[in-house]
Amino acid sequence: MPPRLNPLPRAWQAWQSSSFRLALCFGLLVLAILAGTFTVYYVEMVGTASQQLDDYALRTSKRLLHTHGQQGDAGLQAEITQLLGDGIDSQSEVLIFQNRQGQVWAGNAVADMVQVRASPGLQDVMLEQEARHFLGRVQVHDLGQDRFLLAGSDLQPLSDIRDRYFKATGIALALVMALSLAAAVAFRYLMDQRAAALRRAMRQAGQGNLHFRLPQSRRSDEFSLLEQDINTMLEQLEQLVHGIRHVSNMVAHNLRTPLSRTLHHVQLAMDAPEAQRQSQLELVQEELQQLNRLFAKMLLLAEVESGLGQQRFAPLNLRCVLQEVLEFYDPIFVDRQVQLQIQAQDDAWVLGDSHLLANALSNLLDNFLKYGGDGACFALEIALQVSAHHVTLQLRDHGRGVPADALVRMGQHFFRASTHQQLAGHGIGLASVRAIARLHQGSITWRLASPGLATTLQLPRASAPGQNAA
Secondary structure, eight states, rough: OOOOOHHHHHHHHHHOOHHHHHHHHHHHHHHHHHHHHHHHHHIIIIIIHHHHHHHHHHHHHHHHHHHHHHHHHHHHHHHHHHHHOOOOSSTTTTEEEEOOOOOOOOOOOETTSSHHHHHHHEEEEEEEEEEEEEEEEEEEEEEEOEEEEEEESSSSSHHHHHHHHHHHHHHHHHHHHHHHHHHHHHHHHHHHHHHHHHHHHHHHHHOOTOOOOOOOOSOOSSSHHHHHHHHHHHHHHHHHHHHHHHHHHHHHHHHHOOOOOHHHHHHHHHHHHHHHHHHHHHHHHHHHHHHHHHHHHHHHHHHHHHTTTGGEEEEEHHHHHHHHHHHHHHHHHHHHHHHEEEEEEOOOOOEEOHHHHHHHHHHHHHHHHHHHHSSSOOOEHHHEEEOSSEEEEEEEOOSSOGGGGGGGGTTOOOTOGGGTTSSOOOOEEEEEEHHHHHHTOOEEEEESSSEEEEEEEEBBBBOOHHHHOO
C-alpha cells in the first residue's frame, strides 16, 4: 500500500502564507457580521413573536375573567366557545375551563393539574389535545370550587420557527465558512502565482542577472505597478553597475599612465648623477600633485553623486556666486586677454550650496580657458536669466567646439572629445558639473554655437529669504 500523506505539513504551509491568513481573517469577519445580523433578526423575529403570544395570553385571560365575573360559568363557557370558533389565532390559542381531575367544560385541550399551580404570571405547561402532547404557555387562574381557567398559546409553532431559523442559520454560517476557506486557498494560490514572478526577478538580480525583466501586464493593479517599479529598479541597477564598471576601468586606465611616469622618474632619479637628481624629483612631485588633484576631484564627484551636499542647501543668489568666481579668474582673464561680456539679472535666487555651485562654475571656466580659444582670441559671453520657475546661466565661447557626436557624451565620467586628447585633463570636470546640477534638481546641456560651444546650466528658482519669511 502506498504511504498515506500527512495533511498537517500542507495545512501548516498554507497557514504560514500571509495571503491565506488575510483572506481567512476576512472570511471570519464576514462570518462574525453574519452571525451578529442573524442574532439581531432572531431577537426581532422570535422574540417579537413570543412577546405577541404572551400579550395575547394576558389580554384573553383578563377578558375571560371579566366575563366570568359578570356571567358566571355559563357565560365563561360560551365566551371560550365563541373565541375558539371565530377563526382568529385558532392554530395557536389555548383556552381551557376544567377541574383538577381533567374534566373539561369548555376548551380545546386538557392540562394535567397535578404539577400546575395558579399564579399571576405565565408558565409553560404540558397539554394534551386529541392524543397530541405539546407545550403551552398559559396563565392559570383558580376560580374556586376546583375550577381552573387556562388561557395562553401553543408553543409548537414558535418552536418550529425557532428550529427552522437555527437550521437555516447553521447552514448559512457553515456555507460561509466553507466559502471562506475556499476563497482563502484560491486567494493564496493567486497571490503565489503573482508573487512567483517577483521572487524570480529578485533571485535573478541576486545572482547578478540584471538583464532579466518582468513581462508587462495590461492590468493596472498593485502587482502590475510593483512589476513596473521592479523593472525600473533593474534598469537603474544595470545602468549603475555598468557605470561602476566603466568608472573602475577608466580609473585604472587614468591612474596607470601617471603612476608609470612617476615610477619612471623615480628610477631615473635613483640612477641619475647628483646634479640631475633634483630635476627628476621635481617631475615626480608634479606627477604626484596631479594625482592628488585627480583624487580630490573624484572624491568630490563621489560626494555629490551620493547626495550628501543637500544637507548644506540654503537660499542663495547665483549672481553673487558668479561674481565671486569671476573676480577670482579676473587676473587670468586679463593675462589671457579674454574678451568678456556679461548680462546678469539680479534676482537669481536658487536653493543650493554655494561652494558646490562655485566649483561647477570654476570647472566651466577652466574648460573655456583650455578649449574655448581659437589660438589668438578668447571671447566669452555670459548671460544669467531669471524666469518664473528657473534660473538659467548660459556660457558661449568662440573656440573650435567639439565634434557633433561628442555632445551626447559630454559630462560622462572620464570622457574626453577626440579633439582634446592631446591636452591635459582626465574628463572629471564636466562630470562633476553635471552631478552638481542634478544634485540641485537642475540640468546642464551643450550645443554647437558655430563657432564655439554654448553651455546652458538651468536650476530651479527659489524664493528670496525675505519672501520665505513672509
